[in-house]
Every structure is written in structure tokens, then in C-alpha cells.
Amino acid sequence: MEASEKTAFLSILTNVVLVVIKSTLVILSGSLAIKADAIHSLTDVVSSAIVLIGIKISKRPSRSFPYGLYKIENLVALGTAFLIVVAGYEIVEEVFAGRIRILPSHIPLAAGGTSIAIVVTWLFSRYALKKGHETGSPSLVADARHVWTDMLSSVVILISLLGSAFGFALDRYAALIVVAFIGKAAIHIFLDAVRVLLDASLDYESLNRIREIVTADSRVVKINEMRARNAGRYKFVELDLILRVKELKKGHMVAEEIKQRIKCDLENVDHVVIHYEPQKKDYITLSVPLSEDRRTVSEHFGEAPFFRVLIQRTRDGVVTADSILTNSYSQEEKAKGIKVANWLLKEGLDVLIVRKDLTGKGAGFALGNADVEILITREIDADKALASVRAEL
Ligand SMILES: [Zn+2]
Incomplete structure (x- = not known):
């Protein structure tokens, strides 16, 4: 009982x-x-x-x-x-x-x-x-x-x-x-x-709690719509979300996680229906690690002294910003790869161009989790590396 x-x-x-x-x-x-x-x-x-x-x-x-x-x-x-x-x-x-x-x-x-x-x-x-x-x-x-x-x-x-x-x-x-x-x-x-x-909306407290749970997930870009109602003592929730994902499979996973969190946190939740779409980006941010000369692609990621960050408009491919940023973490003792990854994510990174694979490393995991595309290049010249990637986008 x-x-x-x-x-x-x-x-x-x-x-x-x-x-x-x-x-x-x-x-x-x-x-x-x-x-x-x-x-x-x-x-x-x-x-x-x-x-x-x-x-x-x-x-x-x-x-x-x-x-x-x-x-x-x-x-x-x-x-x-x-x-x-x-x-x-x-x-x-x-x-x-x-x-x-x-x-x-x-x-x-x-x-x-x-x-x-x-x-x-x-x-x-x-x-x-x-x-x-x-x-x-x-x-x-x-x-x-x-x-x-x-x-x-x-x-x-x-x-x-x-x-x-x-x-x-x-x-x-x-x-x-x-x-x-x-x-x-x-x-x-x-x-x-x-x-x-009459299917009145759920009380404000529960609605706010659901909103908190959903927005706490960094992969949620926006809540398009949120509807919830009672039936008997049970709650039914419907969500329409924009997720920071590219693949549908990953979106499904994120939605499942959010569902479970809502069900665990609120009492008597019977059903959570989540509709989601991947984020449509107006701009794409590309980055490439640079060596001391600021022109060749660095073989390193965490230790690279500079990063070139280029922003391109999706609609017509026009470059709207192109800058070289100093990597202030290059001299760190521990976990510099992850620190650099998080820094670039804050810069809005979508595509990273590197010479060595980051698979299995902390940075590779952090970027992959945020759905950043990591491309390996053989080009040594940063301009050429960027040009070849941009031609593919
Ligand atoms: Zn009574």
C-alpha cells in the first residue's frame, strides 16, 4: 500500500x-x-x-x-x-x-x-x-x-x-x-x-519547478511551449523544446533525461511528452589552434598559444568576424585541455579544426558532449585549413 x-x-x-x-x-x-x-x-x-x-x-x-x-x-x-x-x-x-x-x-x-x-x-x-x-x-x-x-x-x-x-x-x-x-x-x-x-493548467509552483528543471540543462536552448494539466491526482506535461543537438538520436537521449528528472522531482507525474527540434543556427563559429607564428595550425590543443576564431553567416557564408585570441590556459598545470574546451564553448564554438585527434581525451569528451564537430586536417597553413572546411559547410 x-x-x-x-x-x-x-x-x-x-x-x-x-x-x-x-x-x-x-x-x-x-x-x-x-x-x-x-x-x-x-x-x-x-x-x-x-x-x-x-x-x-x-x-x-x-x-x-x-x-x-x-x-x-x-x-x-x-x-x-x-x-x-x-x-x-x-x-x-x-x-x-x-x-x-x-x-x-x-x-x-x-x-x-x-x-x-x-x-x-x-x-x-x-x-x-x-x-x-x-x-x-x-x-x-x-x-x-x-x-x-x-x-x-x-x-x-x-x-x-x-x-x-x-x-x-x-x-x-x-x-x-x-x-x-x-x-x-x-x-x-x-x-x-x-x-x-476542464483541463485547467497545472498550479504555478509545479510549472515553475518544471521550467527550472528544463532550463538547468545546458543542452536546452529554449522552451517554445510548456503545457501541463491535471487529471485526477496525476499530472500530464507537454514540452516543446529547442535543443543544442545535431542528431535526432542525441535529442532523444536529452529528452529522456529531462523526462526522468521531471518524474523524479514532482509528485504524481503520469506522462511527459517532449517534442524537440535541433537548434537552427544563423551563425557558425569555427576555431583552429595556432602556433607561435599565428599562421600555422598547432599540433597541440591545450598548449596552443593562440586560437583563431572565425564566425561565418550560415545564410551566405560571409565571414562576420575573424580574430586571434590568446590562450590564457596554455601554461596551466592540470586539465588545460578541458579548460580551453570550456573557454571555446563559451565563445560559441561549433566546429573545431585540429591536426591531432582529441578522441579519448577530456577536451574531446567535453566538446563532443556539447555537439561540437571536431575535424582533423592535414593542412599546416591555418588559412588553407579553414578554407577547405568552409568549402564543405
Ligand atoms: Zn471535513
């Missing part, structure tokens, strides 16, 4: 106990406020049962419902909201029809029973909050808050009972307050269900 199922189960059990206690008190005291409260607890049993049933059945997609039956949960919640409103109306009607006892009977017993209900609700609220924080489940924390307001409505009843003991006829007012609590819960359940049924 997963944690959410266990808590839903315990919630049903707690509320059944509360319904039994409160119903007994209604029969003994005739208090309308307690009756309203008992109805409230009954609707809580129903909504917890929906959650449990929802977890059980909604996960199974079938041929007729290929997206699963997640929304059954929301549909039944809508029905529950309706039932709550009907129950609330009944109570209000009784208050104003004046068919009620002015003072409840068996007040000490009713007060005692209500105190027990308060303790039970308080304990369960504490438990749900603790579990919610432990598992990081926002739905459990929301549950705990709900149970907390349930406790408050019982406290209102206790106060009215104590008032009644001194002859103040507070019961009908307490009943109205409890109905207000019920009404608030009903509105919340209703809006929530309708939002999900």
Missing part, C-alpha cells in the same frame, strides 16, 4: 468513528449543530473513499479509455460537492423553519462526546501533517488543513453547548456556522473538480 492509500484508509476509519460518535449525540441531544457536523463527517467519509477508489481504478487505461480514468475522481468529487450543498441546505432550512429544540438535552453528555471528537480530529490532523511533511505530499498537507477546520467546527459546537448549559440558546447559530464550514469545503471541492475536468 502506498503512503497516500494508507492515509486515505486511516482518514475513512477516523471519520467513520466520528460519524458514529456524532450521530449518537444527535439522537441523545437533538442538537442541530451536531447534526450538521455529523453530515459533514459523513461527506468526509465519502470523499476519502473516492480518493481511495480513485487510486485503485483510475490507474488502469483500457481500450476505450486510453488515457486512463483519472478524472473519475474529479467527477465523483463534483457529485460529493452537490450532496454537501443539499445537506447544508437541509440544515439551514431546519434552522429557519424553527422546528428545532431551543436547548439541546443531555448537555454534559453531548459536551463530553464533542470533546472526544475534538481530540480525535486533532490527533488525526497532527498525524496527516507529519506524514505530509515527511513524504512531501501537498495533498496530505491539504488534508491535514481540512481536518484542522473540521476540529474548529467541533470547537464551535462545544462552545455553544457550554452556552446552552447556562441557558443561552446558541445551538441554531452554531449550526449555521458549521454549515458555513461545510459550504466552504463544498465550494473548494467543486472548483477543484471543475478546474481539472
Whole structure:
């Protein structure tokens, strides 16, 4: 049993106990406020049962419902909201029809029973909050808050009972307050269900978290579009990304990684669909390591004293920038290859021309990972090496 199922189960059990206690008190005291409260607890049993049933059945997609039956949960919640409103109306009607006892009977017993209900609700609220924080489940924390307001409505009843003991006829007012609590819960359940049924967007927090995860990946150039919705307790995410990749296979890998990260980070993510396209570049940056004379191609990469960096417009092949940069890492003791690779990546490197293969070296790995094309040349003259590569682009 997963944690959410266990808590839903315990919630049903707690509320059944509360319904039994409160119903007994209604029969003994005739208090309308307690009756309203008992109805409230009954609707809580129903909504917890929906959650449990929802977890059980909604996960199974079938041929007729290929997206699963997640929304059954929301549909039944809508029905529950309706039932709550009907129950609330009944109570209000009784208050104003004046068919009620002015003072409840068996007040000490009713007060005692209500105190027990308060303790039970308080304990369960504490438990749900603790579990919610432990598992990081926002739905459990929301549950705990709900149970907390349930406790408050019982406290209102206790106060009215104590008032009644001194002859103040507070019961009908307490009943109205409890109905207000019920009404608030009903509105919340209703809006929530309708939002999900109409495919409203995911909450801002989750959307921002997804955006953070996606943009943290250096291979993502841009998020074209991000859409996400709920169905039942599950989240469905759609992303349209531009990736810094050339091959489709690599793009697929990046998309898979992002998918996994989203699924691990957010709760109840059922499906992540990522559409991606490789980045279309308006300019291509080429670079070649130079020797001391600044004209011949260096045999080294990390130790090369200079780098020629040339930027060419993709559309017509016109060179828009051509400069010789000093390699400030050439005298470094350790990992200069990787340092130079990262420096060139920051310069926007797309194509590197070298005389010796970088395969198996740290620099080769760093550049390959960023999808830089590494071309081996036999030319010694940098101008000729660049010209032959540019003719191929
Ligand atoms: Zn409740």
C-alpha cells in the first residue's frame, strides 16, 4: 500500500468513528449543530473513499479509455460537492423553519462526546501533517488543513453547548456556522473538480519547478511551449523544446533525461511528452589552434598559444568576424585541455579544426558532449585549413 492509500484508509476509519460518535449525540441531544457536523463527517467519509477508489481504478487505461480514468475522481468529487450543498441546505432550512429544540438535552453528555471528537480530529490532523511533511505530499498537507477546520467546527459546537448549559440558546447559530464550514469545503471541492475536468493548467509552483528543471540543462536552448494539466491526482506535461543537438538520436537521449528528472522531482507525474527540434543556427563559429607564428595550425590543443576564431553567416557564408585570441590556459598545470574546451564553448564554438585527434581525451569528451564537430586536417597553413572546411559547410 502506498503512503497516500494508507492515509486515505486511516482518514475513512477516523471519520467513520466520528460519524458514529456524532450521530449518537444527535439522537441523545437533538442538537442541530451536531447534526450538521455529523453530515459533514459523513461527506468526509465519502470523499476519502473516492480518493481511495480513485487510486485503485483510475490507474488502469483500457481500450476505450486510453488515457486512463483519472478524472473519475474529479467527477465523483463534483457529485460529493452537490450532496454537501443539499445537506447544508437541509440544515439551514431546519434552522429557519424553527422546528428545532431551543436547548439541546443531555448537555454534559453531548459536551463530553464533542470533546472526544475534538481530540480525535486533532490527533488525526497532527498525524496527516507529519506524514505530509515527511513524504512531501501537498495533498496530505491539504488534508491535514481540512481536518484542522473540521476540529474548529467541533470547537464551535462545544462552545455553544457550554452556552446552552447556562441557558443561552446558541445551538441554531452554531449550526449555521458549521454549515458555513461545510459550504466552504463544498465550494473548494467543486472548483477543484471543475478546474481539472476542464483541463485547467497545472498550479504555478509545479510549472515553475518544471521550467527550472528544463532550463538547468545546458543542452536546452529554449522552451517554445510548456503545457501541463491535471487529471485526477496525476499530472500530464507537454514540452516543446529547442535543443543544442545535431542528431535526432542525441535529442532523444536529452529528452529522456529531462523526462526522468521531471518524474523524479514532482509528485504524481503520469506522462511527459517532449517534442524537440535541433537548434537552427544563423551563425557558425569555427576555431583552429595556432602556433607561435599565428599562421600555422598547432599540433597541440591545450598548449596552443593562440586560437583563431572565425564566425561565418550560415545564410551566405560571409565571414562576420575573424580574430586571434590568446590562450590564457596554455601554461596551466592540470586539465588545460578541458579548460580551453570550456573557454571555446563559451565563445560559441561549433566546429573545431585540429591536426591531432582529441578522441579519448577530456577536451574531446567535453566538446563532443556539447555537439561540437571536431575535424582533423592535414593542412599546416591555418588559412588553407579553414578554407577547405568552409568549402564543405
Ligand atoms: Zn471535513
